Amino acid sequence: MITQIINTIQGEGINIGIPTTLVRFFGCNLKCPFCDTKFSINEKDLKKNPNVNNFENENIYEILLEKVSLTNSLLITGGEPFLDIKNEIQIIDFIDYLDSKNILKSIEFETNGTIFPKQVITYLLEKKRDIKIFFNISPKLKGHCYNKKNFYYDDVLCLIQNSISEYLCYENDFNLSFKFIYDGTNLCDVEIKTFLSLFKIKDNIFIMPLTTHKNGLVNEESIKKFNELSFKTAKYCLKNKYRFTTRLQVYLFKDINEII
Numbered sequence: 001m002i003t004q005i006i007n008t009i010q011g012e013g014i015n016i017g018i019p020t021t022l023v024r025f026f027g028c029n030l031k032c033p034f035c036d037t038k039f040s041i042n043e044k045d046l047k048k049n050p051n052v053n054n055f056e057n058e059n060i061y062e063i064l065l066e067k068v069s070l071t072n073s074l075l076i077t078g079g080e081p082f083l084d085i086k087n088e089i090q091i092i093d094f095i096d097y098l099d100s101k102n103i104l105k106s107i108e109f110e111t112n113g114t115i116f117p118k119q120v121i122t123y124l125l126e127k128k129r130d131i132k133i134f135f136n137i138s139p140k141l142k143g144h145c146y147n148k149k150n151f152y153y154d155d156v157l158c159l160i161q162n163s164i165s166e167y168l169c170y171e172n173d174f175n176l177s178f179k180f181i182y183d184g185t186n187l188c189d190v191e192i193k194t195f196l197s198l199f200k201i202k203d204n205i206f207i208m209p210l211t212t213h214k215n216g217l218v219n220e221e222s223i224k225k226f227n228e229l230s231f232k233t234a235k236y237c238l239k240n241k242y243r244f245t246t247r248l249q250v251y252l253f254k255d256i257n258e259i260i
């Protein structure tokens, strides 16, 4: 199910600052306690959010055409956009449609990296389109996202390992970047480095401060904490030669769910 189609500014990662058309899918196979888009993982939060739509009686293709004409860029996000094979089919249809109108220049997929989108990858490879393709993979590590109520982290790690190994077969075909959330602890540092060394990942490594905003709502106190953690994260990036990314949405909007 799609819950948002909006034109916005990409707030984080490799394409930070770029105007884009965000398409958000509902649902995620993880339940990270720090998730800043709870309305994309919980029905209860979805119902309370005034910025979402179910697009039941609307022509999604018309909306997409109107929005992407203004940005030439598509950002597919969630939740976890590759959660369901139906999502993959829908994504392929969207790309096909927008490409037929000759308005699409770049596509970014934001994913937690646990599900390899075989259909989408096969489609993109076959088409060999002149469109820049970015997979922004954000693996969640055990230290700060393990939610005992829902998951055993070993299962999550197993999913990530299988999926990342597949992604890495296509590192020459697409732009793959890896975004980790940093909470300032030694445990987080160890986990990031263990992950990177496991997959021999050396490039396009982004580190982003953990969100300090409860339920995605920004206030003075949460911004102060976020600034402190951002400074710590920047120092960590400098020391390790990682790329720092902030969350622009924190500074641009009161409710970070208006922008990703």
Ligand code: SF4
Binding pocket: 028, 029, 030, 031, 032, 034, 035, 036, 037, 040, 041, 078, 079, 080, 112, 140
């Ligand atoms: S993987 Fe992303 S969307 Fe899913 S629960 Fe975690 S932070 Fe939220």
